[in-house]
Amino acid sequence: MMTLAIFGGTGLTGKLVLEKALKKGFKVKALVRNPDKLKINDSNLQIIQGDVLNLEDVQKTIESSDVVLSLFGHVKGSPKWLQSRGTENILEGMRQSKVEKIISLSGGGLPFPEKDEPKFPDKMIRFIMKVAVPKVLDxxxxxxxxxxxxxxxxxxxxxxxxxxxxxxxxxxxxxVGVNASTKISRTDLADFIVKQIESDEFIFQMPFVSE
Known part of the structure; x- marks a missing residue:
């Protein structure tokens, strides 16, 4: 069975993904800043204490894994470029360990012009994000x-x-704007993410998942 390297496994959505992955029998290596937030006892779970902004911690997590799940995001007090710098570390770790596949979680404000057809409400949401949380969107x-x-x-x-x-x-x-609604439960989103571990249907794409 495949081994997953998970970043952001203590978040509200990340934890659901981690739990579903373990239920499916995957082995999981999870990098967490605070292990106390992950009270899961499972022989297939290896918890590594560290930070996604520390390359050595990231490398240790990705070593001997098959697929990377990048589920971390901004919380109060996060550095401005948390996601991009963390992603750079993850990609460096993947290259060193010759891991080829990464699934990253982001929000609907992130554009994918190749397929999106944003309607007025979608454009308004993106405008509000630009004003309210520009660092997250950037x-x-x-x-x-x-x-x-x-x-x-x-x-x-x-x-x-x-x-x-x-x-x-x-x-x-x-x-965005095509076969989409304005919300989804975290559990349903986690289900979709776990299904992508063994599927390449959406490689090089940014699917928008909604109820």
């Missing part, structure tokens, strides 16, 4: 550029407003 855009230029098999999973509602067990996979 960082997401830069991290996407880094992945596109990596020569590795990348996929960026985007979602709208994430809720803690009960999962519906089904969801739409489209693009």
């Amino acid at each position: 960082d997401a855009v830069k991290h996407a550029e880094i992945l596109k230029n990596s020569n590795l098999k990348w996929m960026i999973v985007r979602g709208p407003r994430l809720t803690n509602e009960q999962p519906k067990g089904k969801y739409r996979v489209g693009w």
Whole structure:
């Protein structure tokens, strides 16, 4: 069974992805800043204490893994370029360990002009993000550029407003403004992400997953 390197496994969505991956029988190496936030006892889980901005910690996590899941994001007090710098470290670790595939989690504000057809509400949301949380949006855009230029098999999973509602067990996979709604439960989004581990359907793309 494959080994996954997970970054951001203590987040609200990341933890659900990690739990689902373990249930499916994957081995998981999770880099976390605070191991106390991950109270999961599983023989297939290896917890590594460290920081995604520390290259040595990242390399240790990716070593001997098959696929990388990059699920970390900004929290209060995060450095401005957290996602892009962390992504650079992850890609360096992947090259050193010859790991080819990475799935990264981002938000619907990140554009994918190749497939998106944003409607007025979508444009308004992006405008609000530019005003309210410019560093998060700028960082997401830069991290996407880094992945596109990596020569590795990348996929960026985007979602709208994430809720803690009960999962519906089904969801739409489209693009911003195309076959999409304005929300999704974190559990359903986690389900989609785990399914991509063994699928290359959306490699080099940014699917938008919503209910």
